[in-house]
Amino acid sequence: MKKKLIVLLLVVALVSLLAVSVVGCKEKDEFKIGLICLHDENSTYDKNFIDALKATQAKYGLTDEQVLIVTGVPEGDACYQEAAKLADAGCDIIFADSFGHESYMIKAAKEYPDVQFCHATGTKAHTEDLPNYANAFANIYEGRYLAGVAAGMKLNEMIADEEITPAEAKMGYVGAWTYAEVISGYTSFYLGAKSVCPTVTMDVTFTGSWYDETAERNSAIDLIENRDCVLISQHADSWGAPNACEERDIPNVSYNGSTESACPDTFIISSRIDWSPYYEYVIEQVQAGNPVAHDWVGTLENGGVKLTDLGAIAPAEGTAAKIADEKAKLIAGTLKVYDTSTFTVSLANNPFKVENVDITLADGVVTSYHADVDDYGDYAGETEVIVGGVFQESVFRSAPYFDLTIDGITLLNSRT
Amino acid sequence: MFKTKREPLFHLVKRIDVSKKYAWAVRIGAFLLSILVCAAISALLTDKSIGFFFKYLFNGTFGTKRTIWNLFHETAILLLVSIAVTPCFKMKFWNIGGEGQILMGALGCSVALVFMGGKSSDGATIVVSLILAFAFGIAWAVIPAFFKARWNTNETLLTLMMNYIAICLVNFFIKSVASSSTGTLTFEAGFIKPLGGNQYILFVIVAVVLTVLMWVYLKYSKHGYELTVVGESENTSRYVGINNKLVIIRTLILCGALCGLIGFLLVSGVNHSLGDATVEGRGFTGLLISWLAHFNPLAMGLTSFLFVFIDNGASQVSNYARLGASYPKVMTGIFFFFIIATEFFINYRIVFKKKKARNITDNADTISGEAQPIKEEIGIDKGYTKENITEEIVKERV
Numbered sequence: 084m085k086k087k088l089i090v091l092l093l094v095v096a097l098v099s100l101l102a103v104s105v106v107g108c109k110e111k112d113e114f115k116i117g118l119i120c121l122h123d124e125n126s127t128y129d130k131n132f133i134d135a136l137k138a139t140q141a142k143y144g145l146t147d148e149q150v151l152i153v154t155g156v157p158e159g160d161a162c163y164q165e166a167a168k169l170a171d172a173g174c175d176i177i178f179a180d181s182f183g184h185e186s187y188m189i190k191a192a193k194e195y196p197d198v199q200f201c202h203a204t205g206t207k208a209h210t211e212d213l214p215n216y217a218n219a220f221a222n223i224y225e226g227r228y229l230a231g232v233a234a235g236m237k238l239n240e241m242i243a244d245e246e247i248t249p250a251e252a253k254m255g256y257v258g259a260w261t262y263a264e265v266i267s268g269y270t271s272f273y274l275g276a277k278s279v280c281p282t283v284t285m286d287v288t289f290t291g292s293w294y295d296e297t298a299e300r301n302s303a304i305d306l307i308e309n310r311d312c313v314l315i316s317q318h319a320d321s322w323g324a325p326n327a328c329e330e331r332d333i334p335n336v337s338y339n340g341s342t343e344s345a346c347p348d349t350f351i352i353s354s355r356i357d358w359s360p361y362y363e364y365v366i367e368q369v370q371a372g373n374p375v376a377h378d379w380v381g382t383l384e385n386g387g388v389k390l391t392d393l394g395a396i397a398p399a400e401g402t403a404a405k406i407a408d409e410k411a412k413l414i415a416g417t418l419k420v421y422d423t424s425t426f427t428v429s430l431a432n433n434p435f436k437v438e439n440v441d442i443t444l445a446d447g448v449v450t451s452y453h454a455d456v457d458d459y460g461d462y463a464g465e466t467e468v469i470v471g472g473v474f475q476e477s478v479f480r481s482a483p484y485f486d487l488t489i490d491g492i493t494l495l496n497s498r499t
Numbered sequence: 500m501f502k503t504k505r506e507p508l509f510h511l512v513k514r515i516d517v518s519k520k521y522a523w524a525v526r527i528g529a530f531l532l533s534i535l536v537c538a539a540i541s542a543l544l545t546d547k548s549i550g551f552f553f554k555y556l557f558n559g560t561f562g563t564k565r566t567i568w569n570l571f572h573e574t575a576i577l578l579l580v581s582i583a584v585t586p587c588f589k590m591k592f593w594n595i596g597g598e599g600q601i602l603m604g605a606l607g608c609s610v611a612l613v614f615m616g617g618k619s620s621d622g623a624t625i626v627v628s629l630i631l632a633f634a635f636g637i638a639w640a641v642i643p644a645f646f647k648a649r650w651n652t653n654e655t656l657l658t659l660m661m662n663y664i665a666i667c668l669v670n671f672f673i674k675s676v677a678s679s680s681t682g683t684l685t686f687e688a689g690f691i692k693p694l695g696g697n698q699y700i701l702f703v704i705v706a707v708v709l710t711v712l713m714w715v716y717l718k719y720s721k722h723g724y725e726l727t728v729v730g731e732s733e734n735t736s737r738y739v740g741i742n743n744k745l746v747i748i749r750t751l752i753l754c755g756a757l758c759g760l761i762g763f764l765l766v767s768g769v770n771h772s773l774g775d776a777t778v779e780g781r782g783f784t785g786l787l788i789s790w791l792a793h794f795n796p797l798a799m800g801l802t803s804f805l806f807v808f809i810d811n812g813a814s815q816v817s818n819y820a821r822l823g824a825s826y827p828k829v830m831t832g833i834f835f836f837f838i839i840a841t842e843f844f845i846n847y848r849i850v851f852k853k854k855k856a857r858n859i860t861d862n863a864d865t866i867s868g869e870a871q872p873i874k875e876e877i878g879i880d881k882g883y884t885k886e887n888i889t890e891e892i893v894k895e896r897v
Contacts, residue, residue, distance in 0.1 A: 123823040147821065154817070155824025157779055158683050160770045164569060171563045183683040186772065462677065499674060 114370070115149050116140075116362075117169030119162060119188075121181035123154035126294055127320045127339035132180045132203070135358035142359075143366065158183025166191035170198045176369055178203070178362075192216040199369050203358070204264065206458040206482045208377040219361050220481035221381030224271035225413050226354030226388040228420045230336045231275020232409050233352045233393070233402050234314055237334050238280045240399035247313055249282040255306030256287040257299050257317040257324045261497045265289075267476060267485035268318045271420050272336070273492055278425070279405070284491050286310045290319055291498035299323030307333050310495075325350065334397045341391040350394035352402075360386045378481040384414050421474035421485065423449045432488040447490065449474065454484040509851045522845045526838065530805055533837035537813070537830045547820045559815020560808050570804075570811055572699040575706035576761070576769075577803040580785030582706070582713050582796055583757035586750045588786075589717060589794050591730035592647065596658030598782025599665035600639045600755055602775070604762020606669050607635030609684065609773040612766070613676050616689030624689030629763050636759020637752050639665060644751030648744035662782070666775045673773065683774040690767045701768055706800075709757070714796040726750050758782075791838055802838075809834045 118136050120129040133152060140150045151172065153165050162184045169177050170191065176199045179188050185205040192200040192213050201217045202208070208218035238252045254276060258265040269287055276283045286306060290298040300323035306312040307327070316336040317324040322345060328335035329346035337346075337353035361379055368375045381387015390410075393403055412418035427447030436442045441464050443451035453464030456479045468475045468484065476485045488494060538552045560570050580597055587594035611628035619627075643657040673684045694701045717723040728736040729746045736743055765777055788806060792798035813830035817823065 120824075123825070125823075148819070151818055152821055153814075155827075157776055158774060159772060159777060159779065161779070164565075167565060168563075168569075171565050183774070186685045 113149060113173075114145070115151065115172065115174040115176075116145070116366070117151045117153065117166075117172070117174040117177040119156050119165050119169070119177065119179040119184060120152065120154045121156060121158065121184070122294070128293065129154070129180060131339055131356060132178070132358055136178075136362060139359050139362040139366070142363070156184070158187075160187065162187035163190050166200070167194065170195040174198060176201065176365055178365075180204075189213070189216055199365065199375055201361075201365055201375065203361075204482050206456075206480055209480055210457050210459065212377070214374060217365070217375045217377055217379065218481045219379040219381070220477060220483065221356040221387040222383070222477055223354060223356050223381075223388055224267050224420050224476055224483070224485070225383050226356075226390055227268050227271040227338075228275035228278075228413070229390055229406050229410055230316070230338075230352050230354045231272040231277075232279055232406055233275075233398060234272070234316065234334075234336050235276035235279035235283060236399040236402045236405060237314060237351060237397065238276065238283055241313060242280075249280075251311070251313065252280055252283045253310070253312050254283060254285040254314045254316065255303065255310060255312030256285055257302045257306070257315065257319060258287055258289045259293045259319040259498075260291065261289055261494075261499050263483045263486040265318050266487070267483035268338075269316075270426075270485060270487070270489055270492065272316055273489070274420060274425060275409075277491065278409075284493070286312060286493050286495055288495040289498035292319070294320045296321040296323040300327045303327040304331070307331055337391075343391075343394050347394070347396060349397050351397045352393050352406075353391040355389050355391065356381055357387055357389045380477050380481045382414075383410060419473045421476055423469060423472050423474060426489040426491070428487055428489050432490070432494075436487070442487075449487070452487070454479075454486070456480050456484055506852050509849050511847045512850050514846055514848050517845055525845055526841055529837045529841040530834070533834045534809070536837070537809070537833050540833070541816065541820075541822075541830075545820055545822065551820065552816055555816040555819050556809075556812035559812045559818075562815070566811065566815075568697070568699040570807055571703050573807040573811065574800070574804045575702040576765070577781055577785055577788060577807060578706045578710060578800055579702070579757070579761050579764075580781050581789040581792070581799045581803060582709055583754055583761060584786055585713065585789045585794050585796060585799070586717065586723075586726055587754050588789055589723075589730055590726040590747065590750050592644070592747060592750065593655040594640070594643070594658050594751070594754060595655060595783070595786055596639065596643065596661050597754075597758060597785055598778050598780065599658070599662035600636050600758035601762045601765070601778045601782050602662075602665040602669055603639040604632040604636035604759030605766045605773055605777050606665070606672060606762070607631035607633070607759060608763040608766040609672070609686070612686045612689050613684070616686050619689075621689050621692075625691055625767065628689065628767055629760075632759040632763035632766075633756050634759070636757075636762060637755035640751040640755025640758065641748060644748045648747045669773065669775050669777075683772050685772040686766075690771055691764075698769075702764060705760075705764065710796045710800060717794075717796065722746075722749070787835065791835075791842075806831060806834065 116136070118132060120132060122129045124130045124133055136150060136152065151169060151174065153169065156162050156165050158181055162179065166177055166179070166188055178201045180203050182204045185202050185207055188200050188202045189207065189211055192215050196215055199215050199217070201219060203219050205218040208216055234254060241247050242249050242252060254273070256269045256272070258269060269285070273283070273285045288302045288306060290302055292298060299317060299319050299321050303315050303317070303324040304327050306315060314334045314336070315324055315328050316338070318338055320339060322342060325335045325337055325342040325346045328349045333349060334351055335342070335346060335349045336351050339353070339355050341350065341353050343350040360381060364379060365375050390406070409418065413420070428442070428444060428449055429447060430436065430438055430444070433442070438444070441453050442449060449469055451467060452469050452474065454466055454468045455462055455464045456466040456468070466479050468479065474485060477483055538549045541547065541552045542549045559566060561567055580601065584594055584597045608628040608631060611624055611631050615624040615627055639661060643654050643661065646652040646657060647654045670682070673682065677684055691701070694704070725736070725741050725746050728739065728741060729743055733743055766773055770777060784806070788799055788802045792802045810827050810831050813827035817826040
């Protein structure tokens with residue numbers, strides 16, 4: 084009897100709460116933003132999106148109810164469901180942060196024409212041509228290039244101190260996947276280092292995961308101990324590689340944010356994408372009733388590409404001044420990261436590229452290259468991206484498409 | 500010296516009879532209690548109130564038409580998975596490879612979509628993808644069944660390991676047909692159309708129909724009887740002339756076919772894409788659901804519903820309170836914890852130490868005649884009359 088009474092009481096409590104909650108659920112007509120994340124703040128990649136949105140929220144004085152952050156959304160129908168739920172909840176703008184979310188965002192965009200959908204790292208906005216669906220990325224290769232300059236300065240310092248010979252200036256790079264986003268990143272990093280240390284070479288290894296702390300750590304150790312790399316950088320989202328460097332006293336150039344707190348002796352610098360300029364751009368366009376560009380690219384100039392402060396111990400002397408110098412040149416446009424005269428390519432290192440169809444070389448210098456800019460799922464290059472002696476990265480669409488292996492970089496494996 | 504043996508503060512008594520009413524009352528009570536504990540924990544660990552928790556728990560499940568459909572849709576998927584693995588469990592064949600078998604079904608369907616989608620008519624593509632999904636799902640279930648029947652290998656390990664092989668095969672397939680994709684293959688054409696324009700209802704209908712069919716199959720068909728006997732005792736079944744090997748393989752074919760169907764529905768009806776996470780772990784959650792419902796298909800409906808209710812509701816709470824992706828998992832964990840603990844209280848009774856004087860009389864009773872304790876355990880205090888006691892016992896034991 085007692086038990087029955089308790090059960091009855093609990094049921095009554097639940098039902099009354101249901102009633103209260105249904106009554107309390109009036110849809111308010113206020114400005115709302117939604118963000119769909121693949122993981123949550125434990126991943127440095129998603130943290131970047133979340134932190135930037137919180138900053139934007141504070142700037143516009145929005146409440147937590149107006150800025151909804153949905154985390155842990157897999158790259159499947161769940162993404163469409165969440166996007167639709169956000170639209171139902173009255174969101175005016177919905178962002179998604181992972182590459183695999185794209186087709187589900189497009190599906191939702193077609194169903195909710197009054198809601199603006201924005202997808203980072205996506206490739207299809209310019210070919211889908213929906214008025215309410217947009218892609219965005221950042222010229223993070225410029226940030227990587229500057230981080231590479233800092234790495235080159237460090238190598239020069241080691242050469243000057245006779246710790247290594249110029250021929251021993253070899254960097255190691257732990258990448259996640261053999262995708263254009265990663266390839267573009269490590270190539271610009273290498274070119275930055277090479278611009279100050281001409282003898283530098285680089286070994287790249289891929290873990291096959293965006294977040295695998297053990298694999299990233301072991302890859303870094305392998306590069307240090309078996310491949311004689313004297314400086315490490317990475318493009319993956321855990322702290323595995325920087326921590327391995329700190330233990331072995333190997334300088335490290337980081338990504339997505341500063342790792343100085345855990346690696347005070349070896350941290351040089353880190354580049355990262357700041358999404359707040361994009362959030363602000365979209366909010367302002369939507370509030371003013373203007374269309375959002377199909378492709379938006381964050382740059383050093385508009386604040387989409389950021390460099391952290393230099394480490395206190397590891398960076399070479401004069402690094403800050405040199406970076407400021409190069410940064411000014413990049414912003415002014417007098418310096419181009421993918422200037423084809425600064426690197427050579429050999430066909431042997433690019434087995435999937437067909438000569439004179441995909442790529443045309445003159446003594447190793449790329450004179451013509453067709454990249455797969457229009458993503459119809461055909462993986463065929465159709466757009467000429469060498470214009471005026473420069474590989475035009477992130478110009479024809481926001482997501483990267485630089486996928487060549489240039490001379491001086493050795494790939495130890497491949498993960499696609 | 501006179502040595503006295505200290506009686507422990509309490510001891511456990513196995514309940515011989517458990518009335519269904521009582522068992523379900525305890526389970527429902529445990530569910531409600533688990534929600535209250537979820538609410539209390541959420542309120543204690545965050546700056547949000549208990550009211551906030553309940554508001555968004557219901558908002559995320561019954562808030563809009565879409566969330567309600569979503570609730571039933573997710574329930575239906577989970578229910579189908581538990582239905583698919585139930586005959587194996589009933590046979591005490593511990594098939595924990597549901598995830599892999601569904602993934603193989605999804606792969607079979609995707610093979611058809613890659614080579615026929617957009618090139619042949621949608622009807623032909625659907626038929627071929629369904630057939631391939633069945634074939635792949637069945638293959639993945641029959642391999643461990645064959646090994647079990649032929650060499651008596653451990654099916655738990657084999658089915659578990661085959662999950663990982665399935666994941667590798669899916670990744671290999673994606674890599675072979677789209678060399679520079681990013682781990683997910685999306686399709687453009689050749690899908691089943693939403694029934695009456697409602698993308699959710701198909702799963703619900705299929706789940707309801709199959710649940711009823713499975714219930715009938717297990718309870719009233721000869722096959723259902725045979726697989727139960729094989730599960731209870733292989734020697735007995737052999738003695739009564741059941742072909743054990745045939746039953747094992749036949750049951751796993753059924754399981755594989757159902758898993759293949761789920762894989763087909765997930766790819767062709769819901770996701771329109773293939774990745775190694777297409778099943779989203781439901782293959783494992785489905786096992787738990789099946790277990791918790793004691794392999795009763797109708798009870799599985801309720802258990803899946805409660806699970807999805809907490810999962811969807813907690814996700815909404817998490818979104819509005821910014822608690823991160825792990826929060827719904829913690830909440831469903833609490834739910835499972837309570838429901839599993841409940842089984843203990845259904846099967847055992849805690850008896851506390853009584854006063855010494857009574858102890859003696861109790862013992863005397865036990866010695867003098869067995870009537871008293873049996874009556875107690877059967878539950879005279881629950882209001883059964885002498886007539887229906889035997890009836891209840893017979894029902895329960897049968």
